[in-house]
Amino acid sequence: AQRVTQPEKLLSVFKGAPVELKCNYSYSGSPELFWYVQYSRQRLQLLLRHISRESIKGFTADLNKGETSFHLKKPFAQEEDSAMYYCALSSPGNTPLVFGKGTRLSVIA
Amino acid sequence: DGGITQSPKYLFRKEGQNVTLSCEQNLNHDAMYWYRQDPGQGLRLIYYSQIVNDFQKGDIAEGYSVSREKKESFPLTVTSAQKNPTAFYLCASSIGQPFGYTFGSGTRLTVV
Numbered sequence: 001a002q003r004v005t006q007p008e009k010l011l012s013v014f015k016g017a018p019v020e021l022k023c024n025y026s027y028s029g030s031p032e033l034f035w036y037v038q039y040s041r042q043r044l045q046l047l048l049r050h051i052s053r054e055s056i057k058g059f060t061a062d063l064n065k066g067e068t069s070f071h072l073k074k075p076f077a078q079e080e081d082s083a084m085y086y087c088a089l090s091s092p093g094n095t096p097l098v099f100g101k102g103t104r105l106s107v108i109a
Numbered sequence: 110d111g112g113i114t115q116s117p118k119y120l121f122r123k124e125g126q127n128v129t130l131s132c133e134q135n136l137n138h139d140a141m142y143w144y145r146q147d148p149g150q151g152l153r154l155i156y157y158s159q160i161v162n163d164f165q166k167g168d169i170a171e172g173y174s175v176s177r178e179k180k181e182s183f184p185l186t187v188t189s190a191q192k193n194p195t196a197f198y199l200c201a202s203s204i205g206q207p208f209g210y211t212f213g214s215g216t217r218l219t220v221v
Contacts, residue, residue, distance in 0.1 A: 006151075009149065032206050032207045034209050036209075043212050043213065043214045044199065044201075044212040045212065046209040046210065049207055049208075049209055051207045086151060086152065090206050090207070092206070093206075094140065094159060094205050094206050095206075096142055096154050096157050096167065097142075097154075097209075097210065098154075099144075099151045099152040099153075100151055101149060101150060101151035102151050
């Protein structure tokens with residue numbers, strides 16, 4: 001069964017400090033992995049897709065198949081990064097996304 | 110503006126009543142999804158539809174029903190059989206993986 005684990009419910013960091021939001025998954029094949037973000041009073045929106053290898057708002061995420069992880073990183077946290085972050089997985093073939101339980105990031109000024 | 114619209118934003122229901130949540134999209138997406146978001150639980154899949162007139166149960170379909178008569182619309186009915194219906198409901202649509210989903214702004218349902 002597919003599963004996404006985000007071990008931290010809450011992560012607090014100081015402004016300017018590095019951020020790493022952890023995501024581990026269980027899936028035997030080649031997954032498609034995503035990070036979604038939900039800012040206060042805004043709708044859930046796509047932040048990153050592993051397949052595009054892009055950097056959005058300074059965030060990056062690398063798929064590590066050996067460790068089955070897709071951690072989200074940013075070298076210098078900003079106050080506007082405070083939000084709820086969800087890691088999600090899909091198996092190839094248009095199956096629905098499976099979401100982790102989310103990590104709330106709080107950036108302290 | 111292309112997008113996905115959920116209505117109403119807030120909904121109150123008495124116990125024993127059915128209620129229908131609306132989800133409409135004008136993105137020409139084939140696939141649509143309903144998730145339930147509870148604190149500490151993440152998003153859990155209720156139902157999804159990959160094409161008109163077809164839909165599949167998700168992980169927590171009991172007490173819910175859907176229809177997909179038009180590409181643009183995917184309403185969710187929360188029936189009286191749903192034991193714990195108070196939650197935040199999110200609708201999403203997708204053109205297909207790996208492009209991800211576009212989400213609506215959600216409906217908060219409270220049973221009183």
